[in-house]
Amino acid sequence: MQGGNRLAHEFFDLDQSDSYFAPDKLAGIIETTPTRANHVSLAVVLGAIVGSTSVNTWRHPHATAAAYFTQLAAWGYPLSDVEQIVLDTHTDHPQTIDAVEAETDGPAGDEDDVIDE
Structure with missing residues (x-):
């Protein structure tokens, strides 16, 4: 902390x-x-x-990082290629920005959009 x-x-x-x-x-x-x-x-x-997170997070993605990057994408933050790798390779959260938008029925970043883990 x-x-x-x-x-x-x-x-x-x-x-x-x-x-x-x-x-x-x-x-x-x-x-x-x-x-x-x-x-x-x-x-x-x-x-x-x-x-x-570190420069190695994309090599060894963990659930917290995947949930964090998923939420950033939902808030409209454009993920970098390595941040997207964390989402694409993590088995619990294989989401892209398009998948986040589909889940929330709207563009990523809507005020009420919060993705629960």
Whole structure:
């Protein structure tokens, strides 16, 4: 989770302190703007997933990466060739952007589209 926290700080363009005892700047966002708590939580979760991927993810795809890339495609993010390989080769999620659109009865990226694993 530490990697997700670091990346979440980057998503919000915040410097994460190197000190273990320094106050968390993400907590500061939530304290000053409680309505952004969901955004901060999503940033931490997505940061953790991004942190679990590497340049070798396409060689050894795992369910979390496949679900993540599937959801990115559903939100309208154009997958790179290697990201698409993760979807095409993972047995639990052999989906392409076209398959995501067919499942959701519309173009990828509709607000209500969330693919459950």
